[in-house]
Structure formats: structure tokens, C-alpha cells
Amino acid sequence: MLNAGSVFRFNTMSLMQIHDPSGAARPIGIDLGTTNSLVAYVPLIGEPVCVLDCDVDALVPSVVAYREDGAVVVGKEARRMAADRPEDTIVSVKRFMGRGADDAETRRLGPYRFATSEGPVVKFAVAGERVVTPVEVSAEILRQLKRLAEDALGEVGGAVITVPAYFDDAQRQATKDAGKLAGLDVLRLLNEPTAAALAYGLSSKQNGTFAVYDLGGGTFDVTVLVLDHGVFQVRSTGGDSQLGGDDMDRVLAERILLAMAGGGSRPASASRVRVALDSARAIKHALTERDEVEAEIEVPRASDVVEAQRITFRVTRAEFEAWVKPLVERTGVACRRALRDAGLQASQLDGVILVGGSTRVPCVREYVATLFGREPLTSIDPEQVVAIGAAIQADLLAGQGPSDDVLLLDVLPLSLGVEAMGGVVEKILPRNTAIPASAAQTFTTYADNQTGFSLHVVQGERELAEDCRSLARFTLKGIPPMPAGLARLTVRFDVDADGILKVSAHEETTGVTQEVEVKPSYGLADSEIEQMLLDAYDHAETDVGARSLREARVEADRIAQATQSALATDAALLEAGEGAAIEAALVRLLEATRGNAHRVIHERIEELDHVSKPFAGRRMDRSIARALAGRNLSEVERETAHAQGIERHLGRETDG
């Protein structure tokens, strides 16, 4: 965090100089992966880098182990504990994010003890008589990454956390909650493919249309985007949030378990499953280099067998490829759909970027090459590229980046709608709509004197609501009695730049307007989050008040600087007396930052905001006018540069 002493001892004159970059905390980018997680940052001088642990390794296994004594272990050590304590060691927790406890898929996913609870959220019962949610488990991983970054950087600023583009609203919300819980200032959730494109796009300054093929541990994403002079516009995205390298491990592990059972049909113990999965992963890695692997595997003792056994498991690459072929081919469906949604043929692409550890598997690369009719790009490590892109975005959002010309334009990954009569989904925002976006739809009552209206908000592409992901249910009450069909109920969807949805509804025929904000029914209630945060603070013995004050001061500093520079550059747009009023409010805000009451600071921020509102409106209208003018001139120039960018890029690839 910023050093309060040096930052807040200022007057209005010195305001423009207070940002001493060496004293400022560095923003970080986090790739919160299913199998491994990474943290990266952009140094003051030089290229973005991943933070390495003491083994000089960038990958932190996304594994969290809970011990009897209450200690929590994260990363490699936790993965070593997994074989002995499979129920207390949560691997691939990302797959549980935002999932309901009664989700059919949930219980298939691991050897865990699921705690029975009233709430809709999955909970794990782990050692030390603890019950933890996926959000809490993810927060442990994020905390570990934060510590790692702090070791390298001293203080850590805001964070950008990546999510698969295909994550639905529930999964995004859960990820953001985990970040909050880990004490991170989450600047933005960024889609993984966009992050990868950002890493590539900025390092080679190329223009064109690209597909990002991202096969990670637990998710598959494909995204088609256009790079145009620093603008990264996502045209379409698709994928499968339940497909990844873990599935390849599972296919292989099933074969290993069969070999372990030696023809017997007893259900495998949790520790056997764990050993089989670990062996499978090691064999998969070995098969990227070799055509055949022979592994000695120790079979964990079952209670009725006295001595440990060993088996020899032999597999060729051809066999492995045949087993995983159906999984790899599942990615093709999403790729074709994404191309179609973008209105493109594979031949119109300028390149295909590979992301995710699973794209190291040779048959995956071959499949991609065939599918898109070209060799994919791999010059940036496919396992680090997302974290690096996230770091670049964090840097840009924190205003410390090198360039003002980078912008990410994203889309909604899955259609949003409400359940209408007969269980059919009425789509309100279709998939691949550019975000931020809003849409409203009007409904009416279907019974006389109906005073309540139930709404079921869903996300997905299927026609029936029961086949889609249920996001929220709520009832709008207090509609005055009137004949059927007369009430006019407007449901409004607002999706922000993170892809997170807010729904509101109101009824206004009789002048009675009611507004309801939906609380997600899938995740955690705000009060639960608050309690968890409080617990976390207690744990770290942090003073909540001090934190609020520090945050308020940082906010005040930010706003004051923005206002100051607006006054300096756009003085011409000020009306008589307006500048003086804004400056007076600014002075009052600065006074407040010298005090210790964070509430007063927030009040003054609002005051300043209020007096500068008309000025802000005029500035915005002017930037629109400017954006609409001033084209044409540079058009020809741009087209030429565009073509050169692609050539340069292609030349680079063939050289490498």
C-alpha cells in the first residue's frame, strides 16, 4: 500500500508530484487455475514476469490441505499430503466455484466429505472439524500467491484475477468473493483468453484476428478476438467449463485403477484414487516427450491386505491418444461455434494462440493445427501467458502502465434470460453481446388481481429454464390488484465490465414503482462474506478501522488527482463560478484526508462528486464528439500499418 506519511502530507500545489513510483505498491496479475496458480507483475523497468517460489518455480499447485491442528497448507506441500489425506486435501477447487450443493456434477468431482448444510453452497468437511466453502479454499490459494508476491515486491497493490471466459455469473461472483476474502483489492476479473492475447499483443504489437485455444487443467475456452492498435475486441467466446487436462488424468487413472484391482471389482479407496490420479498426471507429462512409458506404482494398502504391493503400468503414446481422443474432439464443437458467432472462417484468422498446460500434449497441438489449418503460436510459455497478461492489465488499470492506448472490449459468454410461462427461457441478453450491457423486457400478470410476480433468472443456451444455470429467484410483491394483463412489469438486466449481472424489476402502471435488487441465490449472502472477512481480519489481527481509513485516503487521493487534472486540462469547459466551487470542495476533501474519520472522507468525496457532475457531463460529451470526428484522415495510414503488422508477425513465427 501507499506510504501514508509521504502521500498525504500534501497541499493542492504539490498534488501532481505525489506519486513517487518507487514508493508505490505494484499491482499484480493472478492466474487462479484449476491445477496450478501463478502470480505475475510488471516491473518498473523491463518485461512482465512471474513470481518464482524458493524452488525457482512459477507454478503454485492449486491444492489446499487442512490439518488436524487447524493449520492450512497450500501448494506443493499440500499436494504431497494429498495421497495420505485425500479427504482433507482439496484439489481442483475451481471446479466447485459457484456450484450448488445439489448439482448432480458436484459429487462426481472428488473423494471429499461434503458437509450437509441448509444453504445452497457446496461445503467440504475437513480435518480439525472444519467446514469450508470453495470460496474459502480459493482464498487460501490467493493468500499464498499474495504472500509470494509480497516477498518479491514488498507491498502489493490491486490485483487482476483471471477467470475462464466461459465462467457464468455465479462462478465469477465466487471468484471475486475469494479475492476479497484473501484481502486483495480486486481491480478486475479478466477473461483468461483476453489475458493471453494481451500478453502476445503487447509484446509483438501485431494487428489482426486471432483465436485463443485454452485447454487448462479443468476448463476449456476458445475465443476469437480482433487486435487493432491496442484495442482487444472479443468477437465471440465459447468453451466448456467442465473439460480439461484433469479429465485426461482421470481417463488414464481409470486404467491404472483397473490394473491395481488386478481384475477385482471392489470400489477403489480414496487413497488409491489419489495415487492413480497423481501417477496418471506424471505419465501424461512423460508421454509428451516419449512414445512409451513404464511406471512402477505403489498400491496403497487396503485395510484387509497386510503388505503394500507394486504394479507396473505400461502405456504407449498411441494408446493414450486413443483414450483421450473423444475429450480432445469435444473442443472442436466449441471452436466451430465461436468461429460462426464471430462470422469467420478458420482461414480468415491471422493466428492461433495456445494457452494452458494441457496444450503441451502433442495430440492436442496436432488437433488444433488440423482444426484451424495452421500451426499454433507458442512463443510465450502457455502456462505463464495468462498470468503475464493479467499483470499487464493490472498495471494499466492501476494507471501505472506505459500506454494509454490499450483497451479490452469483452462480451457476455452465455445468454441471460428469465423463465417465462411453460418453463421456456426468454432471452434478454444473448451470448456474445458486448459488455457492459443493459437490456429491459416488459412482462405482465396472467391472473386477475395477481399481486406478486415470481422471476427466475437463468443463464445458458438451452431452451428450457430447467436445462440452464439458475442464477436467482425472487418475487416482486405489492402489485396493486388489477385485471390480468394490465400490470407492466419491467425487468432490467445490467452487466458490468466484469461480466457480473445485476437484475432489477419494477412495476409502474399505477404510479407505484418498486425496485428489487437480486441477491444471488447460488453464492454467499453478503452477511456471510462480511463475517468471513471479519474472521480473516481477526486472524491477521488487522484493525478494520485502520484499513477503512487507509482505503478512504487512497480513494480520496485518486479522485483529487483526477479532478485536479480535469480542471487543468479542460478549464475551457467550466461555467462561471463552477471552477471555484469545485476547488472549494476539493480543499474540503483534502482537509478531511488529514483527519482520521473515513466516513467524513467519503462524505466529502460525494460532495466533490456532486458539484463536479455537470462538468463531468460536458467533458464526456466532448470526448464522444472527438471520437466521432477525426477518423478518415488516418484511415489509409492505419490500413497499411495493419498489413505490415501481420507480415512482421508471420515473419517472426517462421524465423522462430
Add this chain to the structure above:
Amino acid sequence: MTIDPFATLGLARRYDLDPSEIEQRYRDLQKALHPDKHVAASASLRRIALGKAVEVNEAYRTLRDEQKRAEALLAVLGGAAAASGEREQADPELLMEVMELREALSEAKAARDAALVRKLAGEVLAARTQVHAALAAAFAALPQPAAPSQLVPVAKLVSRLKYYQRFLDEVSTFEESL
């Protein structure tokens, strides 16, 4: 429609817009408006920019889709009434044609005859291309302002486009299921 998407993107009210120009306008405007460009700004400015960014996104969504663009153009030219009148007394010739096409499609789908589905889709695509050309000419020939009666034949073309689009969407859904 209360907002004119052509005005929002600063484009001429014509049907045959250059797609790359739509894309370019969209990107230029978002460079000025997107929330990421205003993270450090005051709350009012952020709210204003967000509202405008949403509006630009909506205009972009409308104009990049030919059918939605045609409907929007008809609406801003005062043809909303003509369009809804058209819906009530749909062109019997068009209805017949569409019914035959859909029947052929559902038979091909039931037989899971992908080649036949593709052939039908090809025919509809060709027909749609003709409607595009006809629409561009019809819109360009309209006097400003146009009388409601002059908009009726244009509205007919728009509803033809809509039927073709629905047919092609059904084909896509089928192809994905293969």
C-alpha cells in the same frame, strides 16, 4: 426504439453500411467511453461514461446484424407502424414459401440428412443475398421524409429477411448437434 443507433455511432442512415466502418466507430467510441478508461475518475463521470458505453454497445449490436439494422432503419424512418401493420397481414406468398422451406428442413433434420440441410441452407443464403441487395436499393430510393405507404414494401422485405434468418438459425442449431 427510443434511441437512434445510427446517430449513436455517428453513421449515415443507410442500409448498406460498410461493416469495417461500424467496427471502427464502435472501437473509437469505446476508447473514449469504456469503464476501464475512467477507473480513476469521479463517480459522476464514471456513471455517465458507463451509460454511454452501454448505449454504444447496444447500437453496435443492432447495426452489425443486418436484420436488426434493417428494422432499426425502418423504425427511425417512421416505419414502425408500417412494419407492425405488415406483420398482421403477412404476405401470403412469403408465408407459403417459408412453410415449404421449413417443412423440407424438418424432414431433412428428422432424417439427419446433413447434406440436404446444407443444400437448403445454401438456397436460403442465396435468397437472403438478393433481399440484401433489394433492401439496399429500396432504402436508398426512399424520399426523405417517406410517407407510410412508401415504407410498406420495405417493411415486407424486412420481414422476409427475418424469416430467412430464423431458418438459418435453425440450421446452425442442427449443425451444432451433429
